[in-house]
Amino acid sequence: MSVLVYIDQSNDGKLKKASFEAVSYAAKTAELMGGQEVIALAIGAADAAELSQLGAYGATKVLKVNDAAFHSFDAGAFAKIVSEAAESVGADVLVISYNSTGKALAPRVAVRLKAGIVAGAIDVPSVNDKFTVRKSVFSGKAFADYTLHSSKKVIALNPNSYGSKKSEGSAAVEDFATSVGADAVKVKVLEVSKASDSIPLPEAELVVSAGRGLKGPENWGMIEELADLLGAATACSRPVADVDWRPHHEHVGQTGLTIRPNLYIAIGISGAIQHLAGVNNSKVIVVINTDPEAPFFKAADYGIVGDAFEVVPKIIEAVKELKK
Amino acid sequence: MNILVCICKTPDTTAKITFSDNNTKFDTTNVQWIMNPTDEWYALVRGIELKNQLGGKVTVVNVGQSDSDQIIRKALAIGADNAVRIDAEPVDSYFVASQIAAYAKAQNFDVIFTGKESIDYNSFAVGGMLAEMLDIPYISLATKLEMEGNTATIDREIEGGIEKVQVDTPFVASGQKGLAEQLIPNMRGIMMARRKPLNVVPAVDVETLSSITEYELPPARSSVKLVDADNPAELVRLLHEEAKVI
Numbered sequence: 001m002s003v004l005v006y007i008d009q010s011n012d013g014k015l016k017k018a019s020f021e022a023v024s025y026a027a028k029t030a031e032l033m034g035g036q037e038v039i040a041l042a043i044g045a046a047d048a049a050e051l052s053q054l055g056a057y058g059a060t061k062v063l064k065v066n067d068a069a070f071h072s073f074d075a076g077a078f079a080k081i082v083s084e085a086a087e088s089v090g091a092d093v094l095v096i097s098y099n100s101t102g103k104a105l106a107p108r109v110a111v112r113l114k115a116g117i118v119a120g121a122i123d124v125p126s127v128n129d130k131f132t133v134r135k136s137v138f139s140g141k142a143f144a145d146y147t148l149h150s151s152k153k154v155i156a157l158n159p160n161s162y163g164s165k166k167s168e169g170s171a172a173v174e175d176f177a178t179s180v181g182a183d184a185v186k187v188k189v190l191e192v193s194k195a196s197d198s199i200p201l202p203e204a205e206l207v208v209s210a211g212r213g214l215k216g217p218e219n220w221g222m223i224e225e226l227a228d229l230l231g232a233a234t235a236c237s238r239p240v241a242d243v244d245w246r247p248h249h250e251h252v253g254q255t256g257l258t259i260r261p262n263l264y265i266a267i268g269i270s271g272a273i274q275h276l277a278g279v280n281n282s283k284v285i286v287v288i289n290t291d292p293e294a295p296f297f298k299a300a301d302y303g304i305v306g307d308a309f310e311v312v313p314k315i316i317e318a319v320k321e322l323k324k
Numbered sequence: 325m326n327i328l329v330c331i332c333k334t335p336d337t338t339a340k341i342t343f344s345d346n347n348t349k350f351d352t353t354n355v356q357w358i359m360n361p362t363d364e365w366y367a368l369v370r371g372i373e374l375k376n377q378l379g380g381k382v383t384v385v386n387v388g389q390s391d392s393d394q395i396i397r398k399a400l401a402i403g404a405d406n407a408v409r410i411d412a413e414p415v416d417s418y419f420v421a422s423q424i425a426a427y428a429k430a431q432n433f434d435v436i437f438t439g440k441e442s443i444d445y446n447s448f449a450v451g452g453m454l455a456e457m458l459d460i461p462y463i464s465l466a467t468k469l470e471m472e473g474n475t476a477t478i479d480r481e482i483e484g485g486i487e488k489v490q491v492d493t494p495f496v497a498s499g500q501k502g503l504a505e506q507l508i509p510n511m512r513g514i515m516m517a518r519r520k521p522l523n524v525v526p527a528v529d530v531e532t533l534s535s536i537t538e539y540e541l542p543p544a545r546s547s548v549k550l551v552d553a554d555n556p557a558e559l560v561r562l563l564h565e566e567a568k569v570i
């Protein structure tokens with residue numbers, strides 16, 4: 001009996017932030033289930049030194065598949081390897097971070113293992129008489145408790161919903177001999193382009209977001225400056241992405257990304273229900289808007305009724321002062 | 325090109341979400357239903373564009389009861405050629421994917437599209453499950469897709485970037501913003517949709533792997549603390565000292 005956790009990494013073998021969180025979550029789940037082993041499985045170029053860090057987050061053992069055929073992601077081939085490893089170590093519960101990799105991988109793994117899945121878990125399971133995991137539904141407007149009836153279970157964890165918990169320790173790293181061959185890879189990766197060096201929005205703990213109130217794309221300089229100062233990612237509302245003031249991968253809301261950062265600063269965004277659906281699980285929401293009647297103020301923790309062009313530069317000065 | 329587009333119905337984006345039966349059921353009273361936005365705007369429209377460019381046909385499939393017919397007719401009005409409704413109330417992603425897989429196995433589709441997650445249960449699992457059941461590749465979060473012969477070149481979103489991949493048919497792709505532009509059905513399309521075939525087929529038996537035992541609405545936020553516009557430094561102080569987020 002064990003909990004298997006999938007470790008996501010970049011093509012150059014660096015562990016993603018989501019992987020540390022997934023291991024922390026798996027360790028807590030294993031504890032709740034009566035002290036099971038936490039076995040991490042990494043497929044890709046990451047070496048033993050990189051992988052042994054996972055011990056400090058609660059992994060008891062790390063299995064690695066480091067074969068050049070699997071250095072780039074193929075959901076079908078990876079699902080075969082993950083399922084094979086789960087069978088091999090006798091894992092009943094699998095934890096997979098539901099980032100862009102996990103969204104392609106976890107549903108396939110669930111089908112292979114005939115496991116029930118909670119796709120987008122936001123809390124640790126409750127394991128008394130039933131195995132139940134909470135997830136966000138209706139685009140953040142409600143929560144639902146999913147009970148899984150199958151003997152094997154897949155928990156696909158929403159990034160930033162549990163956090164990384166680091167303590168002491170390092171994990172033994174072993175090779176996992178998979179029977180899955182290079183012929184299982186059907187998707188050829190031609191190139192990977194980074195949008196920028198900035199923090200990926202789904203992983204960001206702090207987010208500075210702006211909307212139509214900024215009047216034009218040329219005014220985003222102060223938004224980017226504030227985000228840089230705070231170490232935050234930038235985001236935007238749908239109308240702004242629709243008119244190409246900002247790239248669409250910054251669009252948060254019901255039809256864009258759903259995020260749950262520690263801090264969401266909304267500047268010049270009125271707070272239509274579709275936008276709120278994407279951000280209302282943020283821990284702290286700050287709204288800056290000229291219109292005191294903007295619906296966003298009802299969903300905010302802190303607010304300033306004022307002109308962004310006057311307020312934001314003053315905030316930037318105050319943050320600079322704080323960071324001194 | 326034989327193209328399948330999976331569509332589902334969801335509450336309108338502005339719908340008020342409430343629950344009944346002791347918070348165990350979604351209360352559908354007064355809910356307006358729409359086609360899931362990413363299914364309609366990206367999956368369906370890109371499917372139709374590929375058909376117009378390369379020939380072939382577009383079939384839409386829905387797992388649902390007769391209250392889905394209005395969104396199916398809309399898909400036909402936008403430009404799908406025919407439709408299949410698998411007659412069952414969806415239980416969970418596994419149930420829906422199993423139904424579509426049972427239908428699609430006998431049909432030789434080249435490309436199967438889904439949208440990004442539905443805006444009701446937000447699981448984003450049907451596409452991946454369907455691909456596994458059919459044992460074909462799955463490209464998630466596609467923002468661009470071009471076909472040349474039997475090979476597709478697809479841009480898919482990854483954390484903070486884009487991965488460009490190549491894959492041969494048949495495959496499943498889930499579409500999101502960038503893949504296509506929303507199409508509004510015109511009067512001719514709406515008239516033609518009435519005569520296009522909508523076949524209702526029975527569902528297959530599927531084991532229930534998951535169920536929702538309880539819903540809960542998020543706690544209301546306590547009222548907003550307003551800071552004077554002349555003193556934004558106070559906001560920074562509150563975020564640092566009170567909320568402790570910066």
